[in-house]
Structure formats: C-alpha cells, structure tokens
Amino acid sequence: MKWQGRRASTNVEDRRGISSKALMGGGIGTIILALVVMLMGGNPLEYIGSLTGPDTPYEETAEHRELAEFSMVVLAETEDVWAEIFSKELGANYRDPTLVIYSGYVESACGAANASVGPFYCPGDEKIYLDLDFFTELKEQFHAPGDFAMAYVIAHEVGHHVQHQLGIIDEVYSYRGRVSGAEFNKLLVKMELQADYFAGVWAHYADRARLLEEGDIEEALNAAMMIGDDRIQMDTWGYVVPDRFTHGTSEQRSSWFLRGFKSGTIEDGDTFNAPELND
Numbered sequence: 033m034k035w036q037g038r039r040a041s042t043n044v045e046d047r048r049g050i051s052s053k054a055l056m057g058g059g060i061g062t063i064i065l066a067l068v069v070m071l072m073g074g075n076p077l078e079y080i081g082s083l084t085g086p087d088t089p090y091e092e093t094a095e096h097r098e099l100a101e102f103s104m105v106v107l108a109e110t111e112d113v114w115a116e117i118f119s120k121e122l123g124a125n126y127r128d129p130t131l132v133i134y135s136g137y138v139e140s141a142c143g144a145a146n147a148s149v150g151p152f153y154c155p156g157d158e159k160i161y162l163d164l165d166f167f168t169e170l171k172e173q174f175h176a177p178g179d180f181a182m183a184y185v186i187a188h189e190v191g192h193h194v195q196h197q198l199g200i201i202d203e204v205y206s207y208r209g210r211v212s213g214a215e216f217n218k219l220l221v222k223m224e225l226q227a228d229y230f231a232g233v234w235a236h237y238a239d240r241a242r243l244l245e246e247g248d249i250e251e252a253l254n255a256a257m258m259i260g261d262d263r264i265q266m267d268t269w270g271y272v273v274p275d276r277f278t279h280g281t282s283e284q285r286s287s288w289f290l291r292g293f294k295s296g297t298i299e300d301g302d303t304f305n306a307p308e309l310n311d
C-alpha cells in the first residue's frame with residue numbers, strides 16, 4: 033500500500049507504556065469485557081479480562097514507530113472514505129472513531145483487556161483498541177504478512193464502528209438471551225462478515241485513490257482466510273464446531289471482503305438477509 037507521506041489521523045490516543053497500576057490503583061479482580069466486537073476468537077460476552085497489567089515500561093522501537101504511523105494513515109483514509117459514503121449513500125454525517133494504541137493492557141468503556149484478545153472495537157466509547165504487537169502475531173502466528181493485511185485489520189474494526197452508527201450492533205445484541213446460543217452466534221457471524229465486507233468497501237475506495245500495490249488485495253484475502261473460525265478452531269482444538277463460530281469461516285470472511293471490494297457500497301452488504309447465510 034502506498035501510504036508514506038499521506039495524512040495521518042489525529043483521532044488517536046497513544047497509551048503505550050501506561051501501566052495498569054497507574055490506572056487502577058491496585059488489583060480489583062476481573063471485569064467482564066462486555067459488548068465488544070473483535071477481529072477474531074470466541075464470544076466477546078464470555079471474555080473475562082484479567083486486570084494484571086504489564087509493569088514493564090514501554091519503549092518504542094523503530095518498527096513500532098512505523099506501525100503506529102501506518103495505522104494512523106490507514107485510519108485517516110477510512111475517515112475520508114466513510115465520510116464520503118455516508119454523505120453520498122445515506123445523506124448522513126460520519127462520526128470518526130478514535131484509535132487507541134496501547135501496549136499489553138488497556139481499559140475501555142467495555143472493560144479491561146489485555147493484548148491476547150487481539151484488536152477490538154468498543155461501541156460504548158467508539159474506540160478501536162490496538163496493540164501493535166498484534167501485527168507481528170498476524171505475520172508470524174497467523175501467516176498473514178503484508179501491509180494490506182494490517183490495513184484490513186484496522187478497516188475491519190472501523191467496519192464495526194460503521195455498524196455501530198447504523199444501529200446494527202445494538203440490534204444484534206438485543207437478540208442475546210432471546211434466541212438460543214447457537215442462533216445468537218449465527219447473528220454474530222453475520223455481523224462479523226459485514227465488518228469484513230465494509231473493510232472491502234474501504235479497499236474499493238483505496239484502490240480508486242490508487243493506493244493499492246500489486247498483491248495488496250491478496251494480502252487482505254489471505255489474512256481473512258487465516259483468521260476464519262474454522263481454521264482457528266482446527267489449529268487450536270484439532271476439530272471444528274460450527275455452532276461455536278462467531279466470526280465466519282475462512283471462505284466466508286475472504287469472500288465477503290471481496291464482495292465489498294467489488295461493490296463499494298453499504299447497500300450490497302446486507303449479510304443478515306443473504307440467502308447463503310440463512311439455512
């Protein structure tokens with residue numbers, strides 16, 4: 033992705049190196065991280081964050097410096113694109129989200145989290161939480177290298193912010209407890225696939241602005257494949273339990289990203305009424 037020298041967003045909170053003790057004044061136990069939407073992994077409502085934060089001071093490496101700059105540029109590009117789409121397609125104003133860059137441990141309006149949960153979005157404060165070390169994990173553990181794999185991760189979380197503004201996250205969570213766990217998980221999958229779709233919509237505009245380089249879309253598609261529920265379950269447990277999918281299969285995630293990339297509109301991204309996602 034051609035990102036160097038482009039505008040960096042100022043909607044950023046740099047919380048790297050802030051220790052948990054400074055924030056919490058001692059141990060409080062655990063807080064349930066409620067109503068967050070994540071890039072991958074289990075049901076976010078079941079997540080219990082441990083409040084043991086890191087005590088080691090943070091020192092920025094040259095690599096992190098570049099990753100932070102990259103993230104701020106990608107965020108700025110999403111701001112421009114979504115403002116345009118909201119205005120054009122909905123006649124509405126887009127509210128920019130804030131990107132919180134942290135190291136190891138963070139507090140959000142959704143509760144406390146450590147980096148093991150991966151990047152997430154909290155609707156309660158409209159912030160995206162990102163530990164830059166996740167990008168190393170993406171490359172090394174998930175075998176999803178490339179700058180556009182990282183851009184996809186940010187664009188996916190921004191996709192949740194778009195959903196929040198459209199009232200979709202609240203609607204999905206209103207079904208919690210009213211439908212079975214398996215049915216609710218299906219709704220979560222549709223919500224996640226729509227965030228992947230919205231990431232693709234952003235890529236459509238990035239392509240139009242000539243920011244894409246050879247292989248960028250493949251990097252994003254590969255990342256979407258690598259963090260599919262089926263693949264992660266297989267790697268973790270050695271078998272696959274579709275009722276416990278919360279984010280969609282590798283095939284679904286990459287194909288909805290591609291659909292968004294081809295379409296470039298909100299309108300074509302109704303995963304909730306997509307026939308292939310309803311049995």
Ligand SMILES: [Zn+2]
Pocket residue numbers: 069070071072188192224227
């Ligand atoms: Zn997500």
